[in-house]
Each structure stands twice: as C-alpha cells, then as structure tokens.
Amino acid sequence: MTEIAKIPIIDISGDGDETQVAKDLVEAAIEHGFVYIKNPGKDIPVEAIDEAFEMSKRLFDAPLDEKEACRIQHNNRGWSAMNYETLDPANQRVGDFKEAFNFGDFVDGKAQQPIPPTIAADEPQISAFRDLCYNLSLKLNTLLGIGLEVTPPTFFTTAHLRSRGPSGTILRFLRYPPRSALAAQQQQQPTTTTVSSADDDVRAGAHSDYGSLTLLFRLRGQPGLEILLRDGQTWSPVPVVPPGTEHDPAPPVLVNIGDLLSYWTNGLLRSTVHRVVFPSSVAAGGNGVVVDGETDVDGMRYSIAYFCHPFGGTELGPVPSERVEGYQGGLAEGNPYAERKMLTADEHLMMRLKASYAQLYKEK
Ligand SMILES: O=C(O)CCC(=O)C(=O)O
Ligand SMILES: [Fe+2]
Numbered sequence: 001m002t003e004i005a006k007i008p009i010i011d012i013s014g015d016g017d018e019t020q021v022a023k024d025l026v027e028a029a030i031e032h033g034f035v036y037i038k039n040p041g042k043d044i045p046v047e048a049i050d051e052a053f054e055m056s057k058r059l060f061d062a063p064l065d066e067k068e069a070c071r072i073q074h075n076n077r078g079w080s081a082m083n084y085e086t087l088d089p090a091n092q093r094v095g096d097f098k099e100a101f102n103f104g105d106f107v108d109g110k111a112q113q114p115i116p117p118t119i120a121a122d123e124p125q126i127s128a129f130r131d132l133c134y135n136l137s138l139k140l141n142t143l144l145g146i147g148l149e150v151t152p153p154t155f156f157t158t159a160h161l162r163s164r165g166p167s168g169t170i171l172r173f174l175r176y177p178p179r180s181a182l183a184a185q186q187q188q189q190p191t192t193t194t195v196s197s198a199d200d201d202v203r204a205g206a207h208s209d210y211g212s213l214t215l216l217f218r219l220r221g222q223p224g225l226e227i228l229l230r231d232g233q234t235w236s237p238v239p240v241v242p243p244g245t246e247h248d249p250a251p252p253v254l255v256n257i258g259d260l261l262s263y264w265t266n267g268l269l270r271s272t273v274h275r276v277v278f279p280s281s282v283a284a285g286g287n288g289v290v291v292d293g294e295t296d297v298d299g300m301r302y303s304i305a306y307f308c309h310p311f312g313g314t315e316l317g318p319v320p321s322e323r324v325e326g327y328q329g330g331l332a333e334g335n336p337y338a339e340r341k342m343l344t345a346d347e348h349l350m351m352r353l354k355a356s357y358a359q360l361y362k363e364k
Contacts, residue, residue: 033272088205
C-alpha cells in the first residue's frame with residue numbers, strides 16, 4: 001500500500017534560531033521539494049484563509065457568462081474553464097478536470113484584469129490576501145538564501161521584490177468538481193473525441209510548478225494531492241492535515257519548490273512532480289490509502305495556490321553559494337519536466353504555458 005509522504009513540518013513563526021530554521025527548510029527543499037509550514041495564524045491569519053475560500057466559492061458560482069468574459073489571456077490572467085488546461089500534455093488524453101481563476105498584480109487594491117461583477121466587491125480582500133502571500137514568500141526566500149549561504153543571503157528575496165518590475169506571480173483559485181460530475185459529463189457526450197474512461201482522468205495532470213516556489217492552501221477533508229517519489233514511479237498522497245497539526249488553528253501551508261529555484265541551484269533544490277487525483281482512485285494510484293482520516297469522499301474540492309515568480313528578466317544561472325557550486329547532481333535527476341532551455345524567468349514561463357494551453361496559443 002502507498003504510504004503518505006513524509007514531508008517535514010517547519011515552524012517559521014517563532015523567535016527561535018533563524019539559522020537552524022533556514023537549514024531545516026533547505027534540507028526539506030533538497031530532499032522532498034515540499035515542506036509544510038506550520039500555521040499558527042501569524043503570517044497568514046486563519047480568517048484571511050477562510051475568507052479567501054469563501055470568495056473563491058462565490059467566484060466559481062458566478063454565472064457562466066461572467067466567467068467567460070474573463071477568459072484566460074496570454075498574460076496568464078483570468079478564468080480557465082473545465083478541461084481547458086492540460087498540465088501533462090504528453091500523457092493526458094483529456095484536459096484537467098478543474099476550473100481555475102488567475103489573479104495577476106493589483107494596483108492600490110484594484111485588479112489589472114477583468115473580474116466577474118459577482119466578486120467586484122471582494123477585490124480589496126483578494127488583493128490583501130495576495131499581499132499576505134507575497135510577504136510570506138519573501139520570508140521563505142530569505143530563509144532559503146540564509147540556509148544555502150548565498151552571497152548575499154537576500155539574493156532570492158531581492159529578485160522577487162515588486163519594485164524590481166513585473167513578474168509572472170499569480171494567485172490562483174482552483175475548483176475541482178466531484179467524480180460524479182465527470183460521469184455525468186461523459187454520459188452527455190458519449191461520442192465526442194474527449195471521451196475517456198474515468199480511470200484516465202485526473203483533476204490536475206503530473207507537473208512541476210513553473211515559478212520559484214508555491215504556497216498551497218487546502219481544506220480539511222479534501223485530499224487528492226500526490227507527489228512523485230524519487231524512484232520516479234511511486235505516487236504518495238500528501239495529507240492536508242499531517243500528524244501533529246490536528247489541533248492547529250489552520251492546516252499548515254504547503255510550500256513547494258518550483259522550476260526556477262531548481263534552476264537557480266543547479267537542481268539542488270528539488271522541483272518535485274505532483275498531481276491531483278480523485279479520492280481513492282485506485283487506477284490513479286490512490287490505492288485506497290486513508291488520507292486525513294477519510295476515503296471515498298466524492299465532493300467538490302477547492303484549493304488556492306500562490307505561484308511566486310521573480311521579476312521577468314531574472315537570469316537563472318546558478319547562484320553564488322558554495323553548496324550550490326559543489327553540487328554535482330544536475331537538473332535532470334528525478335524531474336523529466338525540468339528540461340533546461342531558458343535564460344530568463346519570463347522565457348521559462350512562456351515555454352510552460354504554451355505546452356499546457358495548446359488551444360489558447362493555437363487560436364492566435
Ligand atoms: O490543488 C492542489 O492541491 C494542487 C494544484 C497544483 O499543483 C497547481 O495548481 O499547480
Ligand atoms: Fe502544482
């Protein structure tokens with residue numbers, strides 16, 4: 001039976017030994033590419049997370065024409081309809097069984113992109129939540145710089161400052177309908193080419209993230225995320241509430257290393273491949289393992305991701321750090337998606353977007 005991933009839980013909220021916390025964070029980023037950040041509600045208040053999920057529900061429940069008017073553009077902002085994005089185009093026959101809405105930069109609390117009228121009143125709160133995520137991402141970047149002894153340790157943080165210029169940073173609301181909705185969709189379109197057996201479908205195909213790091217917020221009782229272990233074959237579920245955090249005010253924030261921090265460190269920090277499956281999907285690798293004390297939950301699943309990117313012109317050569325310079329592993333190890341072809345953060349982002357939104361980039 002598949003075991004749940006043994007991802008370390010780190011507390012960065014205290015006044016403890018910053019150097020030790022930074023080292024722990026770096027070791028987790030090297031070994032797993034994923035780390036839980038304990039959430040006592042200091043960096044990101046629990047109410048702010050609850051409110052963000054409520055806004056997400058309102059947004060996805062908005063009338064279809066409101067969402068259609070905000071369709072995702074080449075700037076990666078806006079609404080991505082069901083099955084529109086395909087995170088693993090080499091292996092998926094059907095697009096991801098999910099809907100998403102991407103928010104780019106806000107200026108003075110105002111989105112710089114069309115927003116469904118249904119959530120217009122929420123704009124300042126969405127902007128505020130994005131700011132909380134930005135601040136946490138800077139803190140994590142600083143800790144990674146300290147832990148890797150980069151010269152200077154603020155190297156990553158500086159590259160992420162908004163004052164440096166535009167970046168690909170995105171706050172993304174995600175909604176994954178239940179498996180029963182998939183069955184209904186298939187009955188409605190039994191003869192189309194998109195038909196597949198339910199076992200082939202995933203909520204989000206296997207991928208690594210395109211940015212430097214990702215913050216992920218999930219809800220209790222809504223599992224489904226899995227990571228690919230180092231053997232390159234075993235999928236391991238990532239619980240929302242790992243052991244020891246059951247009594248925390250909110251589930252920990254899950255942080256993962258994306259391609260850019262991996263490139264920046266010659267592959268020392270691991271941009272781990274992951275996916276989202278339906279609960280207990282045996283064919284998809286769930287194997288009936290009990291995650292978060294629940295199996296066979298066929299409900300709607302929501303998550304919120306903050307994809308942190310440095311300013312677009314950032315060059316992704318190895319950073320000045322003895323640890324990075326002394327690392328011989330290389331990028332290809334364990335991540336077939338991390339093919340190094342790019343020079344800057346923006347060029348890398350464009351390459352990945354073109355692969356996962358075939359239709360969007362063909363249309364033009
Ligand atoms: O919804 C999740 O749990 C993960 C989503 C994800 O991996 C992504 O959007 O990049
Ligand atoms: Fe992801």
